[in-house]
Amino acid sequence: MTEITVNVNGKSYTREIEPRMLLVHFIRDVLGLTGTNIGCETSVCGACTILMDGQAVKSCTQLAVQADGSDVTTIEGLASNGDLHPVQEGFWEKHGLQCGYCTPGMIMSGVDLLKNNPNPTEDEIRHGIEGNLCRCTGYHNIVKAIQYAAEKMQGGN
């Protein structure tokens, strides 16, 4: 067993874990934050996307020990004081989700995308989320949701 300390959504957690434990299992099973989903276990679908030290990573193919000392943000930590993050709001406004399973990962990728490119073109959005699979929406309204958030974060409506 190994001891790790990870700051998740602004709260520090120190836990003894098996060195082989995947980060997504640490988040879901050890910390009980089940908003982050698992869709493929092969780093393809992106349902498990979180922010680690500000960068979007797929937590199904990271070991928990790799997150030792890191700051992690999951979907549960995105809204602040009850106010939805503009990307969350965009998904609601634009019907960017149906079953919702890919949504937490998709939102985290959207947050990462807009941080690096605050005013993306449609093409840049599509490439920005190419590591996240959605089987319900055909991506149409996800693109619109991210466009909505970009506009809002730029101070538009």
Add this chain to the structure above:
Amino acid sequence: MGKAIGQAIKRKEDPRLITGQAKYLDDIQLPGMVYAAVLRSPYAHANIKSIDTSEAESQPGVVGVFTGKDFADLNPLPCAWQAGGVNNNANTPRTLEIDKVTFTGAGVAVVVAESRYAAEDALQYIHVDYEVLPTVVDAKKATEPGAPQLHENAPNNICMEWTCGDEAGTDKALGEADVVVKQAIRNQRLLPTPMDSRGAIGIYSPVSEDYTVYMTSQCPHIMRLLMTAFVFGMPESKMRCISPHVGGGFGTKIFLYPEYCMVAAVSKKLGGLPVKWMETRRENYVATSHGRDHVTEFEVAAKSDGTITGLKVETYANLGGILSTIAPGIPTTLYGRMLSGVYKIPNIYCKVYGTYTNTGMVDAYRGAGRPEASYLVERAVDLVAQELGMDPTEVRRKNFIPPEAFPYAPASNILNGLKYDSGNYAGALDKALELIDYKNLRKEQEEARKAGRLMGIGFSSYVEICGVAPSAWVGLNGEGWGAGLWESANVRVHLTGQVVVTTGSQPHGQGHETTMAQIAADLLGMDVADVRVEHSDTLGTPFGYGTYGSRSATVGGTAIYNSVQKIIEKAKKIGAHMLEAAPEDVTFEDGKVFVKGSPDKAKTIQEVALAAAVAYDLPAGTEPFLDDTTYYDPPNCTYPFGTHVCIVEVDKDSGHVQIKRYLAVDDVGKKINPLIVDGQIHGGVVQGVGQALWEGAMYDDNGQLVSGSLMDYALPKAHYLPMIETDSTETPSPVNPMGIKGAGEAGTIASAQAVVNAVVDALAPYGIKHIDMPLTPQKVWEAIHSNGNGGN
């Protein structure tokens, strides 16, 4: 109607989904929970000679190891739709297989441990002695002499032979036709891939001797019925089934699977410990049902003016190694019966062989039979157009069933007594042509060709059968479905004025909590926020058949509609009493009961609900409370239709297909929530585009699923696609009072052929008539270069 139906309002369910608060199956943790991992056969065809579990049992954290023999007292899972005379040769899964396996991925043993990691670790210590047998994976080759035989009761691996239509009449039409086009086509096997794979949690109570099973199911009531009455042999009251949030289904979660029975049975063996099993993606690909997989030859007869006079079809439908719950009904009722498409084809005949092969189970996948039918019909129409040198829209228009012909019974009684409800097929085509600017498109295409670019325009005019289904038609005496297909609703107006609607249907992305609330709110003149929709738990909802076949709004929604109507009648009676008026003198409008002509003196539905609940002053003989339950059995199915147009450009050097534009003009009847309908169309279209261009489940000759992970199976990604343009016409269905036709599958049923027709159109200069899906760069390149001109 009032102010809620037809509104594009945001979904009520979304706040918990966008904040990570929704609980999917794997999110549920219970005290004392243990975790199951299934050992699956690495062979596609083998006899199980022995299984030694002793070493696995002694691994750290293991609490139990079980094999099929431990559950020999449980019956095999039922086949609930025995279409086409499969009664004597239905071979179905067991909780765990005992003697033999017929596909890779069949479960043969289970380890239960204190953690998922420990359970997975211990799997390698189970030793199975297999006698490996020869395999066959192709639906048609399985029927040929010398093919390996999978089941003693199914000679030549034929599970069923099914026909519909008029063979003699169709042969005559083929003989008399000006032109006959023959084509062999494959509708390849697909992996449905809901992002949330399957899972289940079983909890047995040794005290009350009953079970609770959480499961990723589109129809928990049917699951309870099949598990108790057929597999466990006990009354329904001994089991409660619950679907938590379910992350997509696309048909695959309709069926009863062995693991749902396994977690319940294992919990009993372990004295009631909660047992969780959650599928990996690899397991999802080998052990969850697949879709499509038809090998077909057809002949279409036409006059030289483009009038189609006959269609003859022979299909080998791959059903897999054993039968999934409703597998036989998909390539029969939902396929053969829709082969008239949107056309008045006077002679139709279809023969289907359902065959066993050493592959995973094949059952309903979004559209289920209807995408295969509309793909065939729309390829046939384009082939006729190409043969006659006509514009494909002209051939379509010439053969459309005209609006005045509805209700329309397709020829040769292929729809077995039902009739298309309503339609204006030319109307949808006209709208599509206008929106896409067809005339200029053809000019653009000509210029592109001159410039050496391969641009193609593809059409798909489709009709589907939705809102399944009238019980008398679909049931045992008709299409062979072993039950009814009505739907239930309960509507209660509580004394605080809040409404609770329960439905037997089951949302897994469709937004029932919003659309069904819109129905009740609209009719009751209330805010949508004041209506709560409950579902997916056999405790607390009346029996219902669940969600599939685009039926939740048409059948489930109509059940709600009917209950609200009965509640309004009762409210009028109580309201009249409150107003000291005669019941026949009052009316109900906009949420209020008032004497006709005197809306100022009114009782609101909330005031009436309070009076009905406290019940101290009700008209004589009136029961307290505004509460009604409906079991609604539709008189017919519904038939959405439309025209989709796809514009592609093919890179002749690489064979790569790029979709430049995609337009969907759909007629789903009256829309309850246009935002949600559009979302359904977008997603449906992309699943069909995925089939046309990228997706395909690949088995090798040994029955190994080569495309067994998301690294190998090509799911559509965002950057492959353009925005999907949507528009609609509105032809209300006369089948139900709200005029709804259904929208869940339209996109998928319409889209694959629009893409393929576009690619074939782009390749017309090469004389190419057909390429089987998926149209990968390699296949397209080979087609371009196969006519001996080196692609020039």
